[in-house]
Amino acid sequence: MRRPAGGAARLIPALDTGDAARAEALAAALAPHCGLLKVGLELFCAAGGAAVAATARHRPVFLDLKLHDIPNTVAGALRSLLPLKPAMVTLHAGGGPAMIAAARAAAEKAGADRPVLLAVTVLTSMDAAALAATGVADNPADQVRRLARMAVAAGADGLVCSPQEAAMLRADLGAAPMLVVPGVRPAGSDAGDQARTATPAETVAAGADWIVVGRPITAAPDPAAAAAAIAASLPG
Ligand SMILES: O=C(O)c1cc(=O)[nH]c(=O)n1[C@@H]1O[C@H](COP(=O)(O)O)[C@@H](O)[C@H]1O
Numbered sequence: 001m002r003r004p005a006g007g008a009a010r011l012i013p014a015l016d017t018g019d020a021a022r023a024e025a026l027a028a029a030l031a032p033h034c035g036l037l038k039v040g041l042e043l044f045c046a047a048g049g050a051a052v053a054a055t056a057r058h059r060p061v062f063l064d065l066k067l068h069d070i071p072n073t074v075a076g077a078l079r080s081l082l083p084l085k086p087a088m089v090t091l092h093a094g095g096g097p098a099m100i101a102a103a104r105a106a107a108e109k110a111g112a113d114r115p116v117l118l119a120v121t122v123l124t125s126m127d128a129a130a131l132a133a134t135g136v137a138d139n140p141a142d143q144v145r146r147l148a149r150m151a152v153a154a155g156a157d158g159l160v161c162s163p164q165e166a167a168m169l170r171a172d173l174g175a176a177p178m179l180v181v182p183g184v185r186p187a188g189s190d191a192g193d194q195a196r197t198a199t200p201a202e203t204v205a206a207g208a209d210w211i212v213v214g215r216p217i218t219a220a221p222d223p224a225a226a227a228a229a230i231a232a233s234l235p236g
Pocket residue numbers: 014016040064066090120122123124125160161182183184192194212213214215216
């Protein structure tokens with residue numbers, strides 16, 4: 001997976017709907033304004049591999065299932081997903097180094113076309129209090145850094161973090177890891193359940209390769225126009 005040159009190629013709209021027909025209509029409308037399209041849990045649970053195939057007719061697919069299980073099970077899930085040829089797949093960094101290494105080994109079976117493996121660090125919906133409720137006393141940035149270092153050392157190609165940690169991870173880990181960043185909100189739009197946010201331009205300036213945007217696009221009266229406006233706001 002090549003890194004995006006800039007502009008619309010950096011945008012990944014999230015097709016978060018349980019309605020496969022609506023997802024396909026969104027994919028067709030948004031394709032001119034984005035680099036990839038994200039199929040996440042809502043759409044995959046509703047429509048499975050057929051939704052991935054339908055989406056892939058428009059743009060390469062970021063398959064965001066956030067795998068998190070014992071290493072053997074995650075490796076098996078990866079093998080099951082390879083025929084769908086996703087460009088990117090997520091797994092939770094919290095599954096630990098053996099799980100990530102097992103996923104990498106399974107992905108390698110696809111050869112040069114293997115999916116990029118992205119380790120999700122601390123969900124962008126979590127603030128320090130939510131993290132503390134899980135037993136992690138560190139602030140989100142410190143926990144993101146710890147998980148990111150571990151995940152990259154274990155074989156992840158890239159990381160999912162919030163806009164607020166992107167610059168820190170670039171400084172800490174250098175240019176190599178791909179950074180895919182959700183929790184992105186155009187100025188003035190509703191944060192919803194996202195806790196650690198920034199605007200699209202701020203997020204790219206902080207070092208994100210790709211930004212993931214869902215509701216600010218899908219809930220807009222004209223999703224294609226919303227995506228085009230976000231893409232136009234991104235630095236090259
Ligand atoms: O892995 C992800 O894409 C992801 C990780 C994370 O920490 N936070 C996060 O919001 N996401 C996804 O990014 C999208 C954000 O959607 P909106 O909040 O509607 O823009 C959703 O599809 C989430 O599943």
